[in-house]
Amino acid sequence: MGEKETEKAIWEQMRGPPIASHHPTIPKILLLLILFVSLTYVVYTLKLVSTSRACNHLPFATQTDPEDRTALRHVVFGIAASAKLWNQRKNYIKLWYRPREMRGVVWLDQNITPEPDEDSLPPVRISGDTARFKYTNRQGHRSAIRISRIVSETLRLGLKDVRWFVMGDDDTVFVTENLIRVLRKYDHNQFYYIGSLSESHLQNIFFSYNMAYGGGGFAISYPLAKALYKMQDRCIQRYPALYGSDDRMQACMAELGVPLTKEIGFHQYDVYGNLLGLLASHPVTPLVSLHHLDVVEPIFPNMSRVQALERLTIPMKLDSAGLMQQSICYDTSKSWTVSVSWGFAVQIFRGVFSPREMEMPSRTFLNWYRRADYTAYAFNTRPVSRNPCQKPFVFYFSKAKYNSTMHQIVSEYERHRVPHPDCRWKMANPAALDKVEVYKKPDPHLWDRAPRRNCCRVNKSREKGTMVIHVGMCSEGEVSET
Ligand SMILES: *[C@@H]1O[C@H](CO)[C@@H](O)[C@H](O)[C@H]1NC(C)=O
Ligand SMILES: *[C@@H]1O[C@H](CO)[C@@H](O)[C@H](O)[C@H]1NC(C)=O
Ligand SMILES: *[C@@H]1O[C@H](CO)[C@@H](O)[C@H](O)[C@H]1NC(C)=O
Numbered sequence: 124m125g126e127k128e129t130e131k132a133i134w135e136q137m138r139g140p141p142i143a144s145h146h147p148t149i150p151k152i153l154l155l156l157i158l159f160v161s162l163t164y165v166v167y168t169l170k171l172v173s174t175s176r177a178c179n180h181l182p183f184a185t186q187t188d189p190e191d192r193t194a195l196r197h198v199v200f201g202i203a204a205s206a207k208l209w210n211q212r213k214n215y216i217k218l219w220y221r222p223r224e225m226r227g228v229v230w231l232d233q234n235i236t237p238e239p240d241e242d243s244l245p246p247v248r249i250s251g252d253t254a255r256f257k258y259t260n261r262q263g264h265r266s267a268i269r270i271s272r273i274v275s276e277t278l279r280l281g282l283k284d285v286r287w288f289v290m291g292d293d294d295t296v297f298v299t300e301n302l303i304r305v306l307r308k309y310d311h312n313q314f315y316y317i318g319s320l321s322e323s324h325l326q327n328i329f330f331s332y333n334m335a336y337g338g339g340g341f342a343i344s345y346p347l348a349k350a351l352y353k354m355q356d357r358c359i360q361r362y363p364a365l366y367g368s369d370d371r372m373q374a375c376m377a378e379l380g381v382p383l384t385k386e387i388g389f390h391q392y393d394v395y396g397n398l399l400g401l402l403a404s405h406p407v408t409p410l411v412s413l414h415h416l417d418v419v420e421p422i423f424p425n426m427s428r429v430q431a432l433e434r435l436t437i438p439m440k441l442d443s444a445g446l447m448q449q450s451i452c453y454d455t456s457k458s459w460t461v462s463v464s465w466g467f468a469v470q471i472f473r474g475v476f477s478p479r480e481m482e483m484p485s486r487t488f489l490n491w492y493r494r495a496d497y498t499a500y501a502f503n504t505r506p507v508s509r510n511p512c513q514k515p516f517v518f519y520f521s522k523a524k525y526n527s528t529m530h531q532i533v534s535e536y537e538r539h540r541v542p543h544p545d546c547r548w549k550m551a552n553p554a555a556l557d558k559v560e561v562y563k564k565p566d567p568h569l570w571d572r573a574p575r576r577n578c579c580r581v582n583k584s585r586e587k588g589t590m591v592i593h594v595g596m597c598s599e600g601e602v603s604e605t
Contacts, residue, residue, distance in 0.1 A: 197286035200227030201277040203270040204293035212293035257363035270368035286311035291340040300443040301409035314347040319389035323491040337369035338414035339391035393491040400487035403464040438466025444569040450579035457551040470515040471553040511544035516553040563594040
């Protein structure tokens with residue numbers, strides 16, 4: 124079969140049943156009668172209500188039918204990988220990919236010898252040849268062309284009932300339930316290009332503030348993928364000098380006139396060092412992805428990168444909506460500020476920091492451009508305090524379980540034992556604590572409500588060396604204040 128014919132066959136396959144076939148046939152005369160009656164009714168009611176405006180008109184498909192809501196089965200992942208790094212990187216994919224519930228394809232540059240673990244991974248395919256495309260960027264690598272064509276190549280597979288194509292790298296970890304929570308907000312029948320920027324202001328200037336950074340992952344609605352597929356190869360030829368795959372994608376989106384819809388739970392993480400500052404002050408939005416996990420330090424200390432992420436899957440499974448969500452409260456009897464990043468870490472500070480300070484990421488991480496300073500981030504950050512009394516006591520997530528009698532998740536955070544400088548403030552020392560216990564009801568509908576940080580309350584602890592905290596929806600009139 125020639126290329127054209129293959130294409131035709133694929134398009135036939137994808138087109139699906141004609142829309143009219145969803146409706147049973149009704150005799151013509153009956154149809155006319157119904158039409159007449161409804162028209163009369165409409166004219167009549169319009170007269171009656173002409174003074175009041177129709178206010179229940181919603182801008183797009185509301186997807187109120189739970190059967191029709193976007194689910195994981197409507198998503199196809201396209202993962203950019205290379206044969207050279209596959210044996211190491213596939214461990215990141217295993218952390219989040221569930222072969223029985225998800226669809227996805229790993230696109231490689233060349234064949235690999237299959238190993239027994241492949242059945243816990245998406246099927247592997249080899250990308251089409253891209254030798255005919257021009258690539259003139261001196262810094263980059265021409266694999267960028269191959270990777271930018273993944274959405275089109277995945278669409279060509281002709282999978283059924285696809286609403287979204289989600290791109291990611293082999294070192295991207297998705298929180299798939301949260302991905303669905305985000306995608307559900309948008310009408311998959313329209314053109315959507317959803318993702319997020321780089322943390323680095325300079326990256327965003329060099330590339331674009333209108334671009335979804337590929338490593339953080341991005342989503343393309345089905346009809347947009349179809350439109351892209353029809354023009355992408357011509358489009359790619361027009362931008363031989365671009366660096367990567369995601370800027371090529373953005374160039375084609377610009378030609379299609381489709382802007383980036385920013386969802387800041389996708390994380391490119393163009394930073395070095397320790398992610399603590401960023402993760403502990405996660406924005407009030409679901410955590411969708413993590414990237415550059417080979418570049419940053421393991422998110423939990425004293426373990427390997429993959430082990431650390433495995434640990435994160437414990438709270439992820441118990442309450443994905445609440446994962447990493449920050450809440451801020453005060454232990455007034457001790458004059459401490461407490462910041463909970465649920466499922467990840469609890470930080471205790473001597474003294475009172477306002478929520479507007481605590482919700483700002485502290486610069487525990489380094490800039491992608493190593494000589495750039497704090498002005499080079501695309502959001503506000505705060506410095507790591509130099510005052511010896513203000514060094515936070517960090518408690519990292521260690522374990523959690525659901526208690527069915529209390530209907531609550533009990534999670535534990537153990538103190539990260541690092542030397543603390545002497546502090547002369549006459550107040551209680553958080554070093555007296557070994558662990559923090561956090562109680563929280565699972566809240567799968569957290570993001571069905573308007574975004575709001577949870578509240579936390581410090582409770583009396585019966586055990587010495589343990590702090591007990593409750594996290595949950597703020598009650599009427601409850602505010603983070605001392
Ligand atoms: C690191 O982990 C090892 C074993 O997992 C343990 O023996 C050691 O005490 C840990 N070190 C720190 C600083 O927590
Ligand atoms: C659940 O909590 C109750 C009340 O605190 C406690 O008595 C019970 O042992 C807990 N159950 C489990 C399985 O931990
Ligand atoms: C925790 O403290 C709050 C008030 O500070 C109280 O309403 C709640 O009942 C306490 N919960 C437990 C389990 O002690």
